[in-house]
Amino acid sequence: MTRDQYHNHPGGIFWALLLTGLALGLPSARADWPDFRGPWGNGHVSAAGDTKLIGLPLHWSETNNIKWKTEIPFRGWSTPVVLGDQVWLTTATEEGHDYFAIALDQANGKILFNEKVFHADNPEPLGNGASMNCFATPSPVIEPGRVYVHYGSAGTACLDTRTGKVIWKRTDLPCRHYRGASASPVLFENLLILTFDGADLQYTAGLNKETGATVWKTNRSVVWNDETSTDAMTREGDHRKSHGAPLIATVAGKPQLLSVGAKAAYGYDPRTGQELWRVEYNDWSSAPRPLYDQGLAFIVTGLTKKEMWAVKADSHGTATESNVVWKLNNHIGKYASPLLVDGLIYTAADESFVTCIEAATGKVVWSERIGGKYAASPIYADGRLYFFSQDGTTTVLKPGRALEVLATNTLAGGFMASPAVDGRAFYLRTKTDLYRVESPASGN
16 A cells, blocks of 8 residues: 555544654554554555564453453444544444444443434334344444444434544435445545445445535446346345445545445545446445555455456446456455455455455465354454454464464354454454453563
8 A cells, every 4th residue: 555545544644643653763653443444444453564563462262361341232243443542333222223332441441431322213124134234333433533433324423532422413314225234434534435325325425524514425327227127136126235335545646435336336536426437247235345456446246246356446437348357256255355465365255265366366376264154354463364253263364375274262252343453452342242352461
């Protein structure tokens, strides 16, 4: 990633100061976690080129290397975000009537704020999506003084992190999610960017982060051509849905919002919402966040074909086959976001496979079973790959051209939420609890 990419990520001045410190050789700032995929938006704990070891634990269990464990009420799959001495996450009642923002003390796990932000008398049911989704799946984003929480069409709000009180809220952004909202918001400059890909409406919106007012709104432009379908799921709008968060990247020196929808992926100007390009495919309900590297956007097309495509991100208009560098459908993860380390992409599939792929060519380097099913997205830290399964097992791998398992660790409850990291600690949210996992200074 480039220096411009870092400046365009959440936290603005905070991250600019961090970069200045790195450039001058000063000690690294705290590795706060402002977004569900971390400070760089890609699952890396450290900045590109920073090889200094953090000291994250390699081993843990319910009785080993647990600094604290706090039960989280109700249900939520949102990833915790961390800034300063606070950890924020969201939760909601199982029936979707009440929606909460919770802040915990980073040092001891004590709940500081538990703010009921929204109420719905008649929430849209999850239907058969309840096996994978809940009413608090989108992750918050945080910056100094403010945290932004999002529950899809149920509401979006900005809270003061000092008081826990709502600064502004919106409940007038419609979408029939039809199996629950999932896409996490993104901060960019003065905007909070939201993604709505439902059965009825499909659009992206940029809100003024200070006031919540809509700055721009862009509808998905793909032509559906499904109005006369006899398939029940198609008629209900299931094939118009998508679930993934977008990524801000710097492409040819300019910021670009990479966003994956049903039947097409898009590049937008994040300042205006203008569509720059789209590439079409016959798939839907994509969940993984895109990756970006060396001019290529790496996208997962959806739930049925589960293909990964490498698309030239400097495309214009409707992209053609010449804009797609490679495609792959070998054990591609349909829920967990992929991870890119040193030219290799790692994707964790629902059916226990991890596949290692050359980013430049799409060639499969290896594809091996490590056990488990994966919804949480993996992270890269201290030269290790951490994969978090739905049964609560974390498998730690050494990156490279051969599978090498370094450790396996298990916590009760199972992982749907992706991990967060700050300093030498993991913040791991299971289906019932939030853990701070950290080893003593001399241990691992």
